[in-house]
Amino acid sequence: xxxxxxxxxxKAAVVAxxxxxxxxxxxxxxxxxxxxxxxxxxxxxxxxxxxxxRMLAVPMAKSLGQTVVVENTVGAGGTIASQRVVKATPxxxxxxxxxxxxxTAPALYRKLGFDPLxxxxxxxxxxxxxxxxxxxxxxxxxxxxxxxxYLRVNKEKVTLANAGLGAVSHLCGMLFMSTIGIDLTxxxxxxxxxxxxxxxxxxxxLLCDQTTQTVPLIRDGRVKVYGVTTLKRxxxxxxxxxLDEQGxxxxxxxxxxxxxxxxxxPREVTDKINLALRDALADPGIRQRMAELSSDIPSADKITxxxxxxxxxxxxxxxxxxxxxxxxxxx
Numbered sequence: 001x002x003x004x005x006x007x008x009x010x011k012a013a014v015v016a017x018x019x020x021x022x023x024x025x026x027x028x029x030x031x032x033x034x035x036x037x038x039x040x041x042x043x044x045x046x047x048x049x050x051x052x053x054r055m056l057a058v059p060m061a062k063s064l065g066q067t068v069v070v071e072n073t074v075g076a077g078g079t080i081a082s083q084r085v086v087k088a089t090p091x092x093x094x095x096x097x098x099x100x101x102x103x104t105a106p107a108l109y110r111k112l113g114f115d116p117l118x119x120x121x122x123x124x125x126x127x128x129x130x131x132x133x134x135x136x137x138x139x140x141x142x143x144x145x146x147x148x149x150y151l152r153v154n155k156e157k158v159t160l161a162n163a164g165l166g167a168v169s170h171l172c173g174m175l176f177m178s179t180i181g182i183d184l185t186x187x188x189x190x191x192x193x194x195x196x197x198x199x200x201x202x203x204x205x206l207l208c209d210q211t212t213q214t215v216p217l218i219r220d221g222r223v224k225v226y227g228v229t230t231l232k233r234x235x236x237x238x239x240x241x242x243l244d245e246q247g248x249x250x251x252x253x254x255x256x257x258x259x260x261x262x263x264x265x266p267r268e269v270t271d272k273i274n275l276a277l278r279d280a281l282a283d284p285g286i287r288q289r290m291a292e293l294s295s296d297i298p299s300a301d302k303i304t305x306x307x308x309x310x311x312x313x314x315x316x317x318x319x320x321x322x323x324x325x326x327x328x329x330x331x
Contacts, residue, residue: 032091032092032093032266032268032269032272033064033065033066033092033093033272034066034093035066035093036066036067036068036069036093037060037061037064037066037067037068037069037092037093037094037095038069038071038093038094038095039053039056039057039060039068039069039070039071039095039096039097040071040073040081040084040085040094040095040096040097041053041070041071041072041073041081041097042072042073042074042077042078042079042080042081042082042096042098042101043072043074043078043163043167043191043192043193044072044074044163044190044191044192044193044194045072045191045193046191046193046213047163047191047192047193047213048099048129048192048209048210048212048213048255049097049098049099049257050070050072050193051212051213051293052097052126052127052129052212052257052295053070053097054070055286055289055290056068056097056126056277056280056281056286057069057070059276059279059280059283059285059286060273060276060277060279060280062279063275063276063279063280064272064273064276072191074190074191075164075190076109076164076165076166076330077101077105077108077109077164077165077166077167077170077330078098078099078101078102078105078166078167079105079109079112079113079114079166081096081098082096082098082102082105082114082116083113083114085120085260085261085262086114086119086120086262086263087262088262089262090121090261090262090263090264090265090266091265091266091269092261092265092266092269092270092272092273094261094262095123095259095260095261095273096120096259096260096261097126097257097258097259097260098257098258098260099129099168099255099256099257099258100168100171100255100256100257100315100319101166101167101168102116102258102260102312103116103312103315103316103318103319104166104171104315104319104323105166106316106320107316107319107320107322107323107324108165108166108323108328108329108330108331109166109329109330109331110329110331111331116312116316117309117312117313117316118263119262119263120260120261120262120263121260121261121262121263121264121265121270121305122258122260122270122305122306122308122309122312123258123259123260123261123270123273123274123277123305123308124258124259124274124277124278124302124303124304124305124307124308125256125257125258125259125298125302125303125307125308125311126256126257126258126259126277126281126298126303127256127257127281127290127295127296127297127298128254128255128256128257128295128296128298129210129211129212129254129255129256129257129293129294129295129296130210130211130228130229130230130234130253130254130255130294130295131168131169131172131208131209131210131211131228131229131253131254131255132208132209132210132211132214132218132225132227132228132229132237132240133172133176133206133208133225133226133227133228133229133243134199134206134207134208134209134214134217134218134223134224134225134226135147135199135205135206135207135223135224135225135226136199136200136202136204136205136223136224137221137222137223137224138202139205139206139224141224141226142224143226143246144226144227144241144243144246144247144248145246145247147226148180148182151180151182151184152182155182155183155184156185158184158185158205158206159184159185159186159187159204159205159206160173160177160184160185160186160187160204160205160206160207160208161186161187161188161189161195161198161199161204161205161206161207162186162187162188162189162195162207162208163188163189163190163191163192163195164188164189164190164191165188165330166330167191167192168210168253168255169192169195169207169208169209169210170186170188171253171319172208172229172253173186173206173207173208174326174328175251175253176208176251178326179248179251180248184206187204192209192210192213193213195207195209196209196213196217199223200217200222200223208229208253210255211228211234211236211237211293211294211295212293212295215236215237215292215293215294218237218240219237225237225240226243227240227241227242227243227246227248228240228241228242228243228294229242229243229251229252229253229254230242230252230254231244231252233245234294235291235294236291236292236293236294237294254296256298256311256315258308258311258312259273259277259308260308261273270305274303274304274305277303278300278303281297281303
């Protein structure tokens with residue numbers, strides 16, 4: 001009798017443990033994605049990188065079968081957002097869209113707190129975006145030669161805005177000043193959107209910004225443009241000369257973007273996200289919108305984990321010596 005009662009109690013305990021463990025087991029075996037995906041953007045809402053993220057979010061959500069929510073985590077040239085993603089649970093429900101600032105951070109920050117090459121899983125390159133050299137619409141100079149001449153005489157009075165230390169607008173502006181040999185007063189913002197707001201309002205004079213944000217403003221005459229940062233003119237702005245053709249030989253800045261996940265995210269999960277990314281970049285509406293903004297979609301071999309990793313390695317090697325030679329640090 002006692003033995004029988006003991007066996008019944010044991011069976012009951014086993015059943016109870018199985019029931020208690022069931023939710024955990026189900027959670028572990030739930031297919032990805034099991035809830036909305038957070039797409040972290042390291043810059044302010046309305047800025048160029050944010051524009052790219054929000055264009056991708058809808059078609060990626062359609063492919064993944066879950067909502068993709070864009071969240072802006074601003075500050076320190078994108079490094080705060082980077083560290084947020086590094087510490088996130090590596091299950092694919094948080095991914096990270098960053099531009100070339102991922103490659104310049106190791107040189108700009110002496111205490112970075114993460115390794116771009118070791119602390120992320122690579123999903124693929126996303127888009128390459130040219131830049132434009134702009135001024136407030138009532139700025140005195142009407143072309144690049146007039147701008148340079150004006151800056152030589154009035155450099156103490158002119159302000160050059162950027163989206164924060166380490167942002168591409170900061171790097172573009174730094175390269176511009178280095179090329180013309182003139183140092184200007186720089187005004188950092190927490191993102192390109194607030195910098196553009198002040199340019200439109202006349203609070204600052206100059207800004208180097210991406211075509212994802214500037215093409216409509218240039219067409220509407222709300223800003224003055226002095227040139228594009230590509231070696232060839234853009235189809236969307238055929239009447240705007242390149243800085244190269246106006247005498248700044250070899251001047252080229254194209255902002256590349258990549259999609260990342262926290263280190264340790266399973267390969268089958270990153271493969272699903274990569275497929276969603278490729279589906280989004282193949283969407284006719286996205287391709288048309290990118291073309292309108294003079295943004296280039298990378299070739300298929302670059303929209304891969306290895307394509308992104310190899311490009312990041314090359315860009316770190318390229319920008320590191322340039323930044324170190326300039327002696328500029330963001331911390």
